[in-house]
Amino acid sequence: MQQLNKFKNGGPSTKLGASPCFEKRRITGAYLTKIKRYLFLTALLGLTLAGCRKFLEIDAPKTAITQANVYQSDQTASQVLTGIYAGLSASMQSLGASFGSLFYVSGLSADEFTLYDQTDAGIQRYYQNNLSSKENEGIWGKLYTDIFTLNSAIEGLNSSTTISPTIKKQLLGEAKFMRAFYYFYLVNCYGDVPLVLGTDPEVNRSLPRVPKATVYMQIENDLKEAKALLNEDFLDATLLKTTSERVRPTKWAAGSLLARAYLYDSKFNAAEKEADSVINSGRFALVSDLNKVFLKNSDETIWALQQIYANATFGYNTAEGRLFILPSEGPNAGVSPSYPVYLSDYTINNFEGGDLRRTSWIDSVVANGTKFRYAYKYKSRPSETVVKEYSIVLRLAEQYLIRAEARARQSNIPGAVADLNLIRARARSATSIQTPNPLPPLSTSLSAPQVYVAIEHERQSELFTEWGHRWLDLKRTPGFTDASSTRADEVMSTVTRAKGGNWSPNWKLYPIPIQSINANPNLAKAQNPGY
Template sequence: MKKKNILLYTLGLSLSLGLYSCDNFLDLEPISMITIDNAYVTGSQLEAALTGTYESFQSSDYYVWDHVLFQDVRSDNHYAGGDNPEIFQIDALNINPTNGRVFNAWSNIYNAIAKANLVLERAPAITDPALTEQRRAQIMGEAAFLRAYHYYNLVKLWGGVPLVLETVKSADPAVVRVPRATEQEVYAQIIADLEFALDNRLPDTYGSDASVNKARATKGAANALLATVYAQMPTPNYNKVLEHANAVINSSAGYRLLENYDHLYDGNHYNNDESIMEVQYLGSNEGNWGPQMHLPPSLSGDTWRKFTTPSHDLVNAFDAEGDEIRKNATMVFEAVPWADEYWSNQTGSQVPFAYKWRNASGWASADRPYIFRLADIILLKAEALNELNRPTEAAQEVNRVRSRVSLEDVPQTTAASQTQMRTVILKERRLELAQEGRRWDDLVRYGVAREVMNNLNETDLRTGQRVNYNVTDADLLLPIPQQEINRNPTLEQNPL
């Protein structure tokens, strides 16, 4: 990932006001008596603020759905589908600075960071005797993890971004215009937050209730994020990736691969042993609207054209591997009443649909995206071992994941080659994690995003012409939202 020129950046008044907007998770009465100084003086108020910080996973469009657009639709895994010009831009890797999905992602993630900052700032000053020192430390560890996770998503999408580490108390431009940090500085802050969280603050579990342990930051989640960060940063540290991946795999939390891959997505096995952390959608008024966007008419109950259509290249990758188990868990084919520019010009033809979220429930699904699960971390461990020139050991980790879906072990001749194992691991991550918001990062990390996208053989059936993605280095990062540049004309745009 290329380095960026660093100029001043203003977060804008909307973000500074967002520091005080706690959506619907705080019910502090009487409202007329509440100020920023007296709203966070008890342990229960701090707990409510922390709950609001977690709530960003459910309320933010980025964590509901856009992370799939910027990872799977942007890559070779899925087409845009649907009828939204802004998502067509993402699919074509021709994303404008005025794209609303780009602005929403930026704003939503910074709003989540603002909530975490508020908890971290207020927690040390609370003197409520009902708040034990152990719980205070845990709360701060949870908030630090959440801030780190959000900054990780920012830095891998945009490169260097403004580091805002405390609440903004003024709308003065001199205060809100925060300079962009470098990628290295952002990654350093992420690592510092995670080390802070792990330093006697986060537990392995919060008890025996899986719905709590999988919903909240734990040592397992922090180590999973650290393994991911050390792999994705501009200069990877694979010794650290291995260290933190092993910490997850050997955790006393007892993570293990489910025997049945389909159970990860069937809606009946959430908060399972493979899950490290997941968004806790409950349905009804606490539901996930994402499944309604991509499920076929027979499952969604409506007949408009759906989004996030699996690509020919992804289908071919499953078929070439003979990977029926993961293919059938990842997509479902159905005849549709619309024409599709990649699958058929005729209505009534079979088209694949994204299938890892399977219950639309009228825009109020209980289907849950995984934030981290064990197979992802096992494959990161394999990647680390291979990059440390231990390809045979890397193959053993890959085989753990392949055996679950009844695929043969990696051939010994392949396992002896570091170069060949790179190809094997990247392919295995694609088949294992499709529609889980990992693919674009993997292509960038492996240094093959341009090659893979420009070598795709996709035909637009409306014209009969091959699609030319024409990916350059400038496409590896998203453009800074134009709305943010308008607030600060000195902010230089990422190369377009």
């Protein structure tokens, strides 16, 4: 039984960060009735940092669910976290500058996409690395709104005396996992950020930015606690029964995100150990058929977001499939539905001969004599009405790549190469006359610099268009020719110029939205450089 099937006939309307390339959708009464209960519970708690207000101090009806009694029963408490997942899934459907569309806007910021039509000024700014503080509220605002909700959930769960201990333990683990997940993207999009861990609006609205190291410490602590709290098995909506649906976080999801956080935080030994634990858990396996990796509940899936829109109503499985799979007419913009991007030559040219990822995960259309290639990891086209795919957030292949990089940074070149070769072996095509030596295994005699190049290459080939990996990798990786700079500085100076912009090292961080700066005096003089 699907975890979020109660959402299947609708989703929330376009919110903060709206863009002209958003689709216009008809919001029906049935849609509102289906979704409002769960998202109401989340919205009830989700007060923004810039304008946290007290609820009206009036007596609530005895049957009403209020902030005071959400955590009095297992059912209503679990619905708050379900609402978080549903809201995140829903935000992915709005193809503009929102956190749910990070897979889209970060690809624009990097070298993954070509923007077909630059009539949308907001999206064009991401593409040309030319943001201003007037944009970007959709990412910042969504993350902090949900963090406030999660803080409220943690406080409510800890103080509750009526929730079952088993349910409380799982929900606390989920809340801490999600808080770490959101802070991971905040710190990587904005650098130093306010660390909001409570629900007092007077305190929250004036918090200063704290160093990245402090934020990473909180992320890692939350994930270590989440690992200890979360179940090892996937649980259904009751949190009492196991299920095949891989849509609620588990101990292994927390470990996977922790491995990534340690890698980004240069704690390479810890990153290797966490990735090793997930890989050797026996719970997950690389899917041999690349065409089946992104099917819902595949063996490779560690955590996914379930689609909450009914295909009969809105006509697609995943936001990735909806955005990336081009119609026969090719890309377009300014119409509904819009298909504004296709894969860049930088992405296409990264693949070696005999790499099945090039043929299985990329497709093309020819329109007006021009070939446009698009990401085809998610294969359910907008016209399909059967849900076959979920948006995968964490999967096993990334853990091998994390372990490979962690090993390389500890001078374990043979171990790093072994992990890279596992990923390459899955992607290797059969030998042919045209490709007599397809995707050959890497040699263990490679030098450390050569392995670092190979790691970037494999991450780009394996993780393209997924959750901002390419953009974040470019920003965090030391330069190959100048280790004092980053790969973003080496790559994006040329790419941004080709896209019509001018690169600056400042553009590695997005600007703090002006709305938040105006609302918080401690942010007034703390804007990221260059904005």
